[in-house]
Amino acid sequence: MSQRDDVAALLDGLRVLDLSTRSGGAFCAKLLADLGADVVKVEGPARGDPVRDEPPLLPGLPPTAQSSLHQFVNANKRSLALDLTRAAGREVFRDLLKTADLVVETHRPGVLAAHGLGFDDLRAVRPDVVLVSITPYGQRGPRAADEGDDIVCQAASGLLYLSGELGGVPTHLPLYQAELTAGRYAAVAALGLTLEDERTAHHVDVSIAESMATVPPWHILYYTYLGVVIGWTRTRSYKAPMDGDFLRCQDGHVCLTTIGGKSLEEWVIAFDLPELLTEGFDVPRSRVEHWERLQELFEARLGDVTRTEFFAQMAQEGFVVGIVQSPGDLLACPHLGARQAFSTAVAEGQPLLRLPGPGFLLDGASPAPTVRAAPTLGQHSQEILAGELGYAPGTIARLRDEGVVAAAAAGGR
């Protein structure tokens, strides 16, 4: 339901089974869903994906769908609540697998195989399946079995060391950025493998820590090219101060950057700041050493300017600038509105929810204007078992009675 009706969705006909219990795997499958894949979230009948329990929980939503993280990363999927630890559950899974192109999972290495659902087991059922595994350190190597949460993966990657205030504690990129980055890499690799002319089974093994180690490659290159270990004084740039530093204005913060084509003379004119030249800031080194003075000079000019005034005026004049917006500010952004950048997530009996879309326009329109809201646990068990796998009512009843399957009542509660 995520497509316009005049053109085929990009990933029409691609079916994904999402076994994830971490947000990175869930996000990987969600990205594919937004481009038109049919994603079935296969989750335990008792609690479901642990992401469902991740706070904050939002009152007013159905009990198993209250997590804000769940509403984001599990949007546009259907939920089948199925116990894969039981033989009868695995039997159902194998039936479903016959219809699937991709399986996404985030268990510790070896866990799926221990349940008879390892890569070799899956390919025996579906010879061209692509299994995508996302774990902190990957499937093999000395630390493959180790635990790692988002901040821990950011630490191992080298990214965390470079992030934070001058002289302060390394500070992570919040909201599960390592998981999200790994999820994007996973989706790219998996999607690529489905483009083979003659499809065969593949196992994609994504490391969350390595995903973040690709982000700022320079720190690695400084070491491998000249033996220098760089701290970059955390976030402050070493060669272009004021380059993205935040400056206080009337109602928040703006950021300037010296990259992007404007000369210092043009900054002098725009801000009426002859000091930029008279105090020697035309030399980059001087900007590095005296950034506090630079900040003082600029902030004196920004005190009675609002973020939006600043942004409109400077950007129209061709300066590359930014303003600090809150996530809530984005919902009111006229530009994002004009571009239909948000998908509308719909669920019966729930208020409409806007979610960031795939990040691009396809032939001038959103690829995913309307999506399903994240499902309640087992919301689609019945339609998948009866409608798609063709199970008889008696079989479904038995699976439910035995607790192998859970099916939410109609209406999603």
Added chain:
Amino acid sequence: MSHRRPLEGVRVVTVEDYLVLPHATVLLAGLGAEVIRVESDARVFSRANGPFPEGQASEDWWNHGSSYHSWYRGKQSLVLNLATPEGRAVFLRLVDRCDVLAENLRYGSFARLGLDYEALRARKPDLVVLSCTGFGHTGPWRAYGAVARTIDALSGMSFVSGAADGLPLRGNPSYMDVTGGLNIAMALLAALRRRKRTGQGCRIDLAMYESGAQCVGQAIVEAQHGLTRERMGNAHPAKAPHGCYPCAGRDQWLALSIRSDAEWQAMKEAMGRPAWADDPRFDRADGRLAHRAELDGQLGTWTAQHPAAELAARLRAAGLAAAAVQHAKDVVLDAQFRGRGFVQRIDHADPHLGPRLYPGLPYQVDGQAVELAEAPRMGEHNDAVLQGLLELPPEDIADLQARRIIASAPARRDAVGLYSPVAIDLDQQVTVGDVVEIDPAYRERLYG
């Protein structure tokens, strides 16, 4: 990868600079696509941006920048002046033989070159055309310039990053390049999949700003339910302890996340049950969250007595999520990254480069790391493309060369603005605290 790679036979022409699109096309090259970068001899940002070997820009520095060699692996180089009619004619012939055309010039630049997306698609209906800019090609902000840093601020990422009592934080100067690049790759692969089934081309208009919004999707959901995601440093709304804790030595840290009461008990055991940790207020998650400051303080005092790597190993052995906060040298020498083949060695034939290590791709296929070929010298594939692919007669190629419509070196070898290829002044960097360590034995350590 030993198997035939999935994008073999797919040809991509890309007019790219900076990082966002180059990151996407590296991924396509890794999947087997033939990626031809059409580059300018006047705008050489990507080639001028170091660091250079041993911090010294050589005579022909444009073939030696490490960031160039990292982000342009697996591609071909055609230096072609698109500002001339002859250059454009060659470009159009090349587009005719490609499946994908991608560009990340500023909004309007492509049109000013006389290149029009709709005309290109009319010429070749199954072409997949992608543009990437900060804000996309529609909407009121379409003509505004952007770089990853400003997108970080605009997208909400900076707002949610940083200490509770501090300023918003741009956590990483290039994160938005990587997120945008990944979304470009995804869009192109999805478009190629549909094209394979239906023969249909398409136009993709990607905005980095919207990829940024995706990064804070959870907080955007919360905002619609009246919750504002506040900055909270390294803390987590449901997990404590969660953060970076100081360790023995200068600027040494341990990252730790305790995700359950059982993990807290295991943590206590691993610490040897210090008296402060036996406080019953800390037994349950709600108590640890309510007394987070006290808990973090006590824990930080304890961690400060131990070396980070040793502590991380001890805690991981106890089944906990912990790691030393590693810097570049740690990452390059890390047994896990090395063992998996994430850190890749390229033995450059060019003696000015020699052997060098690079970060690879963070995924393996069927147990194999993805190999990426060395980045091309400037104009290395001029002949292969013009003669081999486009079948231009040698005299035409010589003519293009003579008129500098094709080239194999920058038009100007000196100034290229902010990113002039100057040697790095290490003393200066030590002054401002940027250099943590200079390892004089790094060559033997890495390449010996």
